[in-house]
Amino acid sequence: MPSHNPTGASRRPATDRSRTLASTTTTEFESATYAKVTWRLLPFLFICYVAAYLDRVNVGFAKLQMLSDLKFSESVYGLGAGIFFIGYFVFEVPSNILLHRVGARVWISRIMVTWALVSAASLFVKTPAMFYTMRFLLGVAEAGFFPGIVLYLTYWYPSVRRGRMNALFMIGIPVAGVLGGPLSGGIMQAFNGVRGLSNWQWLFLIEALPSLVLGIVTLFVLPNGIRAAxxxxxxxKQLLEDNIARDEHAGAEASLRSIVSNGRVWRLAAIYFCCMMGLYGVSFYLPTLIKAAGVKEALDVGMLTAVPYAVAIVSMILVARSSDRRNERRWHLAMAAVAAAAGFYASTLHAGNLALVLFTLSLGTAGVLSMMPVFWTYPSSVLTGTAAAAGIAMINSIGNLAGFVSPSIIGWMKDVTHSTNAGLMVVAGALFVGAVLALTQRAPSVTTPAAQPSRA
Incomplete structure (x- = not known):
């Protein structure tokens, strides 16, 4: 009768326990590594984006006084606010390719210092032509910053983590609204006439200073990539590089010509255009919409504009986490677009009711901003390397042409109809089209690493 072998019986569980322990150790090491990268990079990039977005859209607050001081019409304002994106469009792809070639540290620093100087110089605007010129130059100066950071994050994070990382970075937009609203309103109320300058002139000068300082600091704190950290x-470093290499194997390197002829890239650009119609509609006109609901004081307008952006912060985090957890992009993107469209349309039905205006604009703002981190998981899953640099910039620059179209349409329609309602309905329609286009997209490929990612 064969004897029982206690050694053999106990060896298998020991082996299983060893494998489990090794897997747990690997997971903990990976989680700790990504947590370290996130805490080193994201807070600084986030602060830079807050400063960038504040300089881009503070013209919405300057408008409250600048139009009457300079005798500008709503159409002049709308065209000037939007012409920023013409300069942005022309120079964005070259800027992102240069960032990929010369390194993020120097190029992002150059971008920030240049736009700070141009933004501050906007205080000298006297005529519509000067206004158009300064807004165009600001677009040229800032071109490449946002897509450059999106590209930069692909150097560090595999696709399975990018939804959350994009969200953490892009929360800079609503945070700029939460902080910038009260700050801009306070500057407008406190600095009018100080040393012979109007409040909108002080606004441009004061809010340019953080970008200037951060641009200089970038040279000392931002590594070009994993090897430079x-x-x-x-x-x-090896762990991070292995995960990126696995991701890039699933993507596609391509020439600039093939990117331009890629139908999927154009569809992504169209979806992003619809998203930006909503974002810049609210960014350039939210103070005006709040004031039209019966709020008079600049500081009160600034405080209330923070409400929709505060709601959007929570929404962005929840939607991005849900999208990453389920590895699902299409429906998250489409439903966020539908929510945005519904919010902006509903705001036109209650223009005189401050509480309902805040509620509907909060829904619209949250929907638009929740689209962004989910959307930006698509391009980096389709393209890699120089192709990603050019493709991301191309999608962003075409999409941001909506920043020219949206305020121009709203401004022109406000001059014609004496109301922003018609313009907001156009914006809502564009967002609904974006939802339909999102559902026609193939789901992006997501390469899941061997170890389950943490929530860092």
Whole structure:
């Protein structure tokens, strides 16, 4: 009768326990590594984006006084607000390719210092032609910043993590609204006439200073990539590089010509255009809409504009986490677009009711901003390397042409109809089209690493 072998019986569970322990150790190491990268990079990039977005849209607050001081019409304002994106469009692809070639540290620093100087110089505007010129130059100066950061994050994070990382970075938009609203309103109320300058002139000058300082600091704190990060050890660098290499194997390197002829890239650009119609409609006109609901004081307008952006912060995080957890992009993107369209349309039905205006604009703003981190998981899953640099910039620059179209349409329609309602309905329609286009997209490929990612 064969004897029982206790050694053999106990060996298998020991082996299983060893494998489990090794897997747990690997997961913990990976989680700790990505947490370290996130805490080193994201807070600084986030602060830079807050400063960038504040300089881009503070003209919406300047408008409250600048139009009467300079005798500008709503159409002049709308065209000037939007012409920023013509300069942005022309120079964005070259800027992103240069960032990929010369390194993020120097190029992002150059972008920030240049736009700070141009933004501050906007205080000298006297005529519509000067206004158009300064807004165009600001677009040229800032071209490449946002897509450059989106590209930069692909150097560090695989696709399975990018939804959350994009959200953490892009929360800079609503945070700029939460902080910038009260700040801009306070500057407008406190600095009018100080040293012979109007409040809108002080607004441009004061809010340019953070970008200037951050641009200089960038040279000292931002590594060009994984190998340049002195705060990572060799094992951590290898882990990050292996995960990125696995991701890039699933993507596609391509020439600039093939990108331009890629139908999927154009569809993504169209979806992003619809998203930006909503974003810049609210960014350039939210103070006007709040004031039209019966709020008179600049500081009160600024405080209330923070409400929709505060709601959007929560929404962005929840939607991005849900999208990453389920590895699902299409429906998250489409439903956010539908919510945005519904919110902006509903706001036209209650223009005189402040509470309902805030509620509907909060829904619209949250929907638009929740689209962004989910959307930007698509391009980096389709393209890699130089193709990603050019493709991301192309999608962003075409999409941001909506920043020219949206305020121009709203401004022109306000001059014609004496109301922003018609313009907001156009914006709502564009967002609904974006939802339909999102549902026609193939789901992006997501390469899941061997270890389950943390929520860092």
């Amino acid at each position: 002195s705060w990572l050890d060799e094992r951590q």
